[in-house]
Amino acid sequence: MAEAVIELVRRLSSPPPGAEEPTGLQLPLTAEQRTVLRGRRRTLCGRDVLLQLPRDGALQPGDRLTDGGGGVQVAVVAAVEPLLRVQGTSALELLQAAYHLGNRHVALELHERELLLLDDSVLQQMLESRGLMVSHCERPFLPEGGAYGGGHTHNHTHSHAPS
Template identity: 65%
Template sequence: MLESLIVLEHRLAANHSCGVRKDRQMELPLTADERMVLRARRRTRCGKEVLLQLPRDQALQPGDRLMDGEMTLQVEVIAASEPLLRVSAVTLLELLQAAYHLGNRHVALELHEQELFLPDDAVLASMLRSRGLKVSSCNRAFLPEGGAYGGGHSHGHGVAST
């Protein structure tokens, strides 16, 4: 017997409590790029296929809870582990300069006081090393900054002009 596709149509408000049974709750691991796509087929941690059919208002965030049309199934978004570069520097200024140059290239960045994380890319790793930065590969959840216009990777689309 074929299992039917689960269609996720609703995003719960952060303060909304939902009385879904424990056996009707699942986790949906998504990479940072996958969290930007609100209409796609994905697979839950337990292997069930789901179809995202969400309003295109904002990117998904870890901790978001999604529901099916009947509001009987709850799926929590979690940040999936993905290949990243970890960048550190001797001085804070060197790290700030690296963030500046990566930002000029529209590279998604996760910022911390002593290090940066960005998607694994050999060209960027070479550029950063040539600037004297320490670069290493790792696999972990990626939580990039949302951007100047509120979280979406918009490159100015939908931004009102004056």
């Protein structure tokens, strides 16, 4: 007999600093999936869940979700995604690349010496034509939230990049 779908309806408040994280289910989501708060998903161990969350901003890795009774806890984790790693010979080259990608509303994860974006052959060609070094990698994608933070809604990905 199949297990019932778990309906996740709210976020739990963050635990106090130093508190142990409860063990439970993990829900791997791509950057884009973390912006969609409704719909069917699957946990790391294969359990089906149904997101029915209030529309109050994108999910972040580490967010904890629960069912109506609070008996089930599910932790959001950033799923591994195919990315492009962009590197230049100067900070100005990366700044110019970020400008051109931002002009195209491309979600970017910004770092001091590299930019990360979802794998896209057209963007890869554009970046390489500008003399940038572009390589492929697979890792969790944590794009910058943008000028409007997580509460602004477009069809763009919004979340926070690591410091």
